[in-house]
Amino acid sequence: MDQKRELYYGLIRIHVLLHAAREPIFGLEMMEELAHHGYRIGPGTLYPLLHGMEGAGLLKSSSESARGRKRRIYRITPTGRRALNKARAKVDELHRELHEKKPRINLKRSRQAGDASQHA
Numbered sequence: 001m002d003q004k005r006e007l008y009y010g011l012i013r014i015h016v017l018l019h020a021a022r023e024p025i026f027g028l029e030m031m032e033e034l035a036h037h038g039y040r041i042g043p044g045t046l047y048p049l050l051h052g053m054e055g056a057g058l059l060k061s062s063s064e065s066a067r068g069r070k071r072r073i074y075r076i077t078p079t080g081r082r083a084l085n086k087a088r089a090k091v092d093e094l095h096r097e098l099h100e101k102k103p104r105i106n107l108k109r110s111r112q113a114g115d116a117s118q119h120a
């Protein structure tokens with residue numbers, strides 16, 4: 001798996017959770033939605049990802065037939081909802097830091113806590 005793409009897989013999983021929290025989703029529809037967001041992801045990548053998320057207890061799938069065709073529908077689980085809420089807080093935090101004027105590591109905070117002597 002290519003490292004540059006792997007960077008985005010966490011974001012893609014969060015998108016999937018977000019949409020599954022709103023309504024049941026299926027693969028093809030999710031691929032189109034992700035393409036909207038600029039993620040070009042094919043079935044060979046998306047289906048294993050959905051399957052893995054189901055294995056982790058975040059989604060639950062069932063087979064449905066629409067007009068004679070079977071497709072697999074994914075719904076979010078309570079575990080998935082909790083994971084989505086935690087991810088939301090982390091993405092908010094990341095978003096803030098990405099848009100800070102001068103991003104920096106948190107030396108100042110440890111000084112305020114009074115343990116700066118080792119860092120001098």
Ligand SMILES: [Zn+2]
Pocket residue numbers: 015019033034037
């Ligand atoms: Zn989306």
